[in-house]
Amino acid sequence: MPPDAHPSSAASPARSPRRSSSAGASTVVQLVVGGLVLSLAGIAVGEAVPGAVATPDGGGSGVASWAAFGYLVVVDSLAGFALFAWLLRAAPVSLVSTYSYAVPVVACLVAMIALGEPLQPAVLAGAALILAAVAAEVRVTTGG
Incomplete structure (x- = not known):
């Protein structure tokens, strides 16, 4: 064995770090x-x-x-993470990316319903813009 070689390197193959079986x-x-x-x-x-x-x-x-x-x-x-992970398995990535845009709209709806938050005109305009962009993306992605 060469003097600079480590004794265990010749006897055993290289081992990779142990990986979890569950992502x-x-x-x-x-x-x-x-x-x-x-x-x-x-x-x-x-x-x-x-x-x-x-x-x-x-x-x-x-x-x-x-x-x-x-x-x-x-x-x-x-729940949000579980939904996102499920979407990654069940839908094209281009559609899954629209999920992130829709989350603020859902949050505003929950705030209105559960907390009685008023719907401001700027929020309504922003929600409409987001929903229009998501609809355009879905239409392009699905070819519809």
């Missing part, structure tokens, strides 16, 4: 770690913790803050 598990780990790191960074720079936030009218409800936080985690993050 979903890897994604979950990335999302959880990213969320924890960003949460800690937010706390470090003085962002409020859910439940400790006072509302503009001075009320401040720990239950309401935690409910909003839970909604963002479950519906906005987990």
Whole structure:
């Protein structure tokens, strides 16, 4: 054996790092770690913790803050990501890309229905523009 060769390199073939059998598990780990790191960074720079936030009218409800936080985690993050992953498997990428444009429109509708938010003319114009762009993309992509 040459003097500069490592003893184990001649005896065993090169091994690749062990990979997870599930891309979903890897994604979950990335999302959880990213969320924890960003949460800690937010706390470090003085962002409020859910439940400790006072509302503009001075009320401040720990239950309401935690409910909003839970909604963002479950519906906005987990369900949104699951829907996006399913769309990637079930539809052409050009159609899946339109999903990101439609999310703000859905968020405005949820805010109107669930929170009684008023529909401002600028929001209505923006939603119409987004929906027209998505419709144009779908039409071009599907050939319709």
